Every structure is written in structure tokens, then in C-alpha cells.
Amino acid sequence: MVKNLAGEFRDFxxxxxxxxxxxxxxxxxxxxxxxxGLVDDFIMPIVGLVSPGGDWRQVKLGPFLVGDFAGRLLDFVIVAAVVFAIVKAFLREAKPAPAPTQTCPQCLEVLPAAATRCRACAQPVAGGPTALAR
Structure with a gap:
């Protein structure tokens, strides 16, 4: 029974x-x-230098600690931007190679490499997989 349960758990x-x-x-x-760590150690000290004097995170509006909420909101925006930048840097998509083409010798229409007849002037072209753009 225990072996069966362990096997089911492994399968799960x-x-x-x-x-x-x-x-x-x-x-x-x-x-x-x-x-x-990146935000706390590098970005927030820069924000602290740019922000007005005093501890702006302790600003109150009546009983509400508005500065703390604004600080948390700013932290979220900065963290989201840093995560976006890091993910964008690591997950760059490879651009697909352009499809091979050839040019019609009569009308200079750009055609797929495998074409054997021009779609514009109906003249025969070399065609086949070896006919690439010139």
C-alpha cells in the first residue's frame, strides 16, 4: 500500500x-x-537624493500614513520596471530569417524562391530551392 501511494505521488x-x-x-x-536588493541598495538611495528633505515616508494626512502608501506604490513600480527590464534582456526572441526570394528577370518582381513562373508577367523563372535573391 505504501509503495502504491509513493508511486501515485511520484506520478502526480x-x-x-x-x-x-x-x-x-x-x-x-x-x-x-x-x-x-537591487531596488533597496541601488535605486532607492538615488530616489532619496532626488526627493525633498526629510523622511517623506512618514508624511500623514490626518490619521492616514500617506507617505508610506506612496513609498510602497513607488517600490512596486520600481520593482516591476526592474523585473521587466531583466526579463526583456534575458528573453530576447530570435527574429526569423526572411524567406528566400528571387527576382523575375523580365519585370523585376520579387518572387518566392520556389516559384517557376512570375505572378506579374507570367514569364518562366529559374525557380527551385537554390534560386535566392540577388
């Missing part, structure tokens, strides 16, 4: 992508700490 981990999700959560948490 592999078939339902639970293991991949667990790895993603662990890596996501570590990545979150890196981004938070």
Missing part, C-alpha cells in the same frame, strides 16, 4: 508539473530577493 509530481511549479516558486523567491 511528474504528470501534473508540480515539480516544475515547485522549482519555479523557489527560483522566483530567490529572484525576488535579488530584485528587492
Amino acid at each position: 509530481l511528474l504528470k501534473q508539473n508540480a515539480l516544475a511549479l515547485a522549482v519555479g516558486v523557489v527560483i522566483g523567491a530567490a529572484f525576488g530577493r535579488i530584485v528587492s
